[in-house]
Amino acid sequence: MDRLNQGLRKVPIWLLYLLGDLYPGWLLYLGLTGGLGPDPVKALEHALGEAALQLLILGLAVTPLRRFLGLNLLKFRRSVGVLAFTYVALHLLVWLLLDVQILSQVFNDIIKRPYITIGMVGFALMLPLALTSNNLSLRRLGAARWRRLHLLTYPAVLLAALHFVMLVKGFQIEPLIYLSVVLFLLLCRIRVVG
């Protein structure tokens, strides 16, 4: 594990941002060239939503991975969070601009469709985290307040996983697996904190 950690320490953060930024571009390219199937807007929405959830889970897993396996991904945590937020924002934009498009329908959906309401609340919780993810905010807020603010990650990830469970029709195992992983990681946190 020490070797792996040493190797990871050499990976520059910009590489993560570069790869993370290339992915939506790649999806857009596929969408424009017919590579996303018959409904590219839905496929784009799904791919971005799923990648966002996976990154949120990875961010939540950083501390347990270090505590229980000795794997140190701490250096990448902030960039993983920023990329997760970027994907959620793009997921929201695809929904707004390419899927629903009509403003009155947007408000109607937010109020009347519980999975959209839950997704919106999750997004709203992530906003202050994204806005304070820079060093200046960290200095201004002070480490203790910054850390306290970042506790918002926990409800945000939980709501994101619930959003997925609620939007699927009928019984599907994939969203339940995501929700179980999130619940497991949150329980790990309670144990760690306590």
Ligand code: HEM
């Ligand atoms: C907390 C942030 C969010 C995360 C992590 C997230 C994640 C996801 C995931 C994983 C899916 C399912 C993808 C699949 O089927 O493979 C999804 C679908 C979807 N999300 Fe989100 N989402 C978030 C917020 C939002 C918001 C704010 C909106 C809109 C207001 C939204 C609208 C949708 C829609 C419309 C779908 C597709 C539903 C369908 O199948 O018709 N999401 N999202």
